[in-house]
Amino acid sequence: MARIDLDHIRHSYLRNPVKDSDFALKEVHQSFDDGAAYALLGPSGCGKTSLLNIISGLLQPSRGRLLFDGEDVTALSPEQRNIAQVFQFPVIYDTMTVYDNSAFPLRNRGFSEVDVDRRVRETLEMIDLGDRANRKARGLTADQKQKISLGRGLVRSDVNAILFDEPLTVIDPHMKWVLRSQLKQLHKRFGYTMVYVTHDQTEALTFADTVVVMYEGEIVQIGTPSELFERPSHTFVGYFIGSPGMNLLPVELDGASARLGSRVIALPGAMKSAGAAKTELGIRPEYVRLGREGLPVAIRAVEDIGRHKIVRATLEGRELAAIVPEHGEIPAEPRVTFDPKGINIYADSWRQELVA
Amino acid sequence: MERTRNNKARFLVLPVLLLVAFSAIIPLMTVVNYSVQDTFGNNVFFWAGLDWFDELLHSPRFWQALARNLVFSGIILAIEVPLGILIALNMPKAGWGVPACLVLMALPLLIPWNVVGMIWQVFGRVDIGLLGKTLSLLGIDYNYVQDPVDARITIIVMDVWHWTSLVVLLCYAGLVSIPDAYYRAAKIDGASRWSVFRYIQLPKMHRVLLIAVLLRFMDSFMIYTEPFVVTGGGPGNETTFLSIDLVKMAVGQFDLGPAAAMSLVYFLIVMLLSWVFYTVMTNYGRES
Missing domain, CATH: 3.40.50.300 (P-loop containing nucleotide triphosphate hydrolases)
Incomplete structure (x- = not known):
């Protein structure tokens, strides 16, 4: 050895x-x-x-x-x-x-x-x-x-x-x-x-x-x-690992909040450095909560894969996958919130530390 | 559900059957027909029974020719197979050398057989041939027209020159089909060059070698054109193989009955030996 x-x-x-x-x-x-x-x-x-x-x-x-x-x-x-x-x-x-x-x-x-x-x-x-x-x-x-x-x-x-x-x-x-x-x-x-x-x-x-x-x-x-x-x-690691892979949404950062189209998402902290050409918010489908509050989404498809369901939705024109438990309810006017501990911010594809 | 039964499709085989009948079965039956009769021309035939076969199997001329054939095939196989493997092993696996080598190897195979005979007939002549003249200038007593040993050697060298590339091409095809991982694993296992050959390359060439040996055996056993052109079967009967003898008998002496009997025996020998080769080599592969 x-x-x-x-x-x-x-x-x-x-x-x-x-x-x-x-x-x-x-x-x-x-x-x-x-x-x-x-x-x-x-x-x-x-x-x-x-x-x-x-x-x-x-x-x-x-x-x-x-x-x-x-x-x-x-x-x-x-x-x-x-x-x-x-x-x-x-x-x-x-x-x-x-x-x-x-x-x-x-x-x-x-x-x-x-x-x-x-x-x-x-x-x-x-x-x-x-x-x-x-x-x-x-x-x-x-x-x-x-x-x-x-x-x-x-x-x-x-x-x-x-x-x-x-x-x-x-x-x-x-x-x-x-x-x-x-x-x-x-x-x-x-x-x-x-x-x-x-x-x-x-x-x-x-x-x-x-x-x-x-x-x-x-x-x-x-x-x-x-x-x-x-x-x-x-x-790359985000979407290569996990099934389905991580959702990546192009956002504009403003301190401890991210702007996606007309919507604003609160972040657990602000990025230390600035000046990146491209900033993205990454969140795994496991941390996307589907409910009656939050950002409105349009559901395109629901895949039932046994233990849980994968909901394919559109948020501000962007594709978003969410994982919902087997008997989880899908509301008529669905909205999503992001669990703060699942939020990652990427600048030019690399993950950035956020400071609260 | 009711299914329509219709076997008319079998009639589609008919054209092939006719073709085979006219090209193989009927001519063969003609030979069978000749072999049991005697004729002096004019389409007059006498029943001869198995006399021609009896005579053939008791004639030293037949056994000597058969022995010549067997020795010849044995020698050329013993040379061409190892030599072919050796050349194939040393051929490049990539780059511009591949097409160059393949063309070079294919060349002798593309030359008409009687031209091969002519090439060597001239090449070996003591008065003007490059080989014959050079040898005699070097003081080596070489003359394929008069010396039986020289005649045999010339025929063998000619056959090796003509047909080794067939073995090379077949072996090469077998070699390039070996995945790279085998050589890598062998490297890691610390295998010697010989072990790589013995345990990776040779087993992978087994199938193509079987084909090569069968083809070369059958072809060499039926050799006719090249020795006919070079030596005409001589000196004496020293290079008279079965096929040459057969033509002498049928065309030269117009002995249709004995020639037909000999054709059939010849045919049976080729089939039998090929079958033996095939069985032995496939069984060997299965057991080991």
């Missing part, structure tokens, strides 16, 4: 990157703590897989250094870095048995067959494939194949980190849940440093202690699932 430091890492797929826009991965300066589980969350093409491949050594960063426990490993090969990586599509050696698949990395490193046998049996027990050791790997289901890929990493007891690149893409929905909880368990029991890339917020939020949200080649927020939910530091 190791602590991973990304020291001013940048990457470009161009040969001679000059401008900021040449970089697919803008500067990342970040540490991943030893034994913690991280999720890299973001849409396709945001640079999360590039970042993962830089950690594993499959990709050389254009700029910056990578440190494992303070030791510079930027120039080392993936094999020398001693990490494990599980890919989007299961990679197994078709012609080998489950046992031989797991033994492969050890045999390549010249371990004695006694050690190999001990480690492989332990690992197969860990990933719950002990009874299939002598089966051909190719006949297994996708989730079992993914476990073999994982097993090839776990078998090396001194592995520095386990990296996952959207590992549940091809797994059946109900097995996704099983596999994810097994991963969590492995993490709890053995304390591996894990980095998990995904574009699925549920996966990220349930798997990791800390979620790193990436957008257009940079990290926009690092935090616990609840921080990401309550205090998204970038509008």
Whole structure:
């Protein structure tokens, strides 16, 4: 296990990157703590897989250094870095048995067959494939194949980190849940440093202690699932996380109040700095209260999704979603109020602290 | 609900059936017909029963030609398959080199077979051929017209030159279909170059290799044009393969009965061996 430091890492797929826009991965300066589980969350093409491949050594960063426990490993090969990586599509050696698949990395490193046998049996027990050791790997289901890929990493007891690149893409929905909880368990029991890339917020939020949200080649927020939910530091995090995402309303600020069209919304405080080109008010549908008081809205649709209803409405010509409890009443002349603790103010897409 | 039953659609198969009948079944039956009769021309036929088959299977000429065929096919497979894999492994996977290599590989396959024969016939000539002349200037005694070993080597080299690229192209297709993640995983697992080949590339090429071996076996077993042009089956009968012998018998000597019997036996051998190859290779894949 190791602590991973990304020291001013940048990457470009161009040969001679000059401008900021040449970089697919803008500067990342970040540490991943030893034994913690991280999720890299973001849409396709945001640079999360590039970042993962830089950690594993499959990709050389254009700029910056990578440190494992303070030791510079930027120039080392993936094999020398001693990490494990599980890919989007299961990679197994078709012609080998489950046992031989797991033994492969050890045999390549010249371990004695006694050690190999001990480690492989332990690992197969860990990933719950002990009874299939002598089966051909190719006949297994996708989730079992993914476990073999994982097993090839776990078998090396001194592995520095386990990296996952959207590992549940091809797994059946109900097995996704099983596999994810097994991963969590492995993490709890053995304390591996894990980095998990995904574009699925549920996966990220349930798997990791800390979620790193990436957008257009940079990290926009690092935090616990609840921080990401309550205090998204970038509008992207606001609408990417949550279902439906955060409502964003363009407003004009005036001290501790915001003006939306002809309406005025009271804020819990005033923004410290001024002079932003674009200011927005962000509020999650969970904090929008539908009732007989407040700002008048026009309801466009009501989606009943079981435990609660999503009300799609229009406020001052802007779309607004609100979550109403299952048996919540929808008045004939609906109005909304915003719960002050759910209000976030964004200047040029970045969250601003409000002072009362 | 009442459903109309109408099987008239089956008549749509009729044109294909007719086509196959005229192009394959009827000609084959003609051969069967010849093989059990004797004729001296003028459309006069005598019943011969299985005499021609009996005679064929007891003639050393047939067995020698068959042996030549088998040895030839064995040798060219042993050369072309490994060589083809080796070249495919070293071909570029991206960039301008890809189309360049593909064109280069496709070239020998596009040349008409008798032209291939002509090229090598001239290339190997001791008086004017680039290869033959060079070898004799180097003091190597090479003459495919007179020396049986030289003749065989020439035919084999020619076949390797002509057909290795087929194996290359098939293997290359198999190689480029391997997802990048496999190589990445192998890197992380610390696999050697040989392990990557043995456990990733070879298993993924298994299917295309099966096709390559089958095609090359069948084609080489039926080889006719190229050796006919280069050596004409000589010196003596040293490069007389079954097909060349068959044409000699049917066209040269006008022995239609024996030639027909030989055609059928030849056909059965090709089918049988192809079936054996196919069964062995598919079963091997399933078990391992």
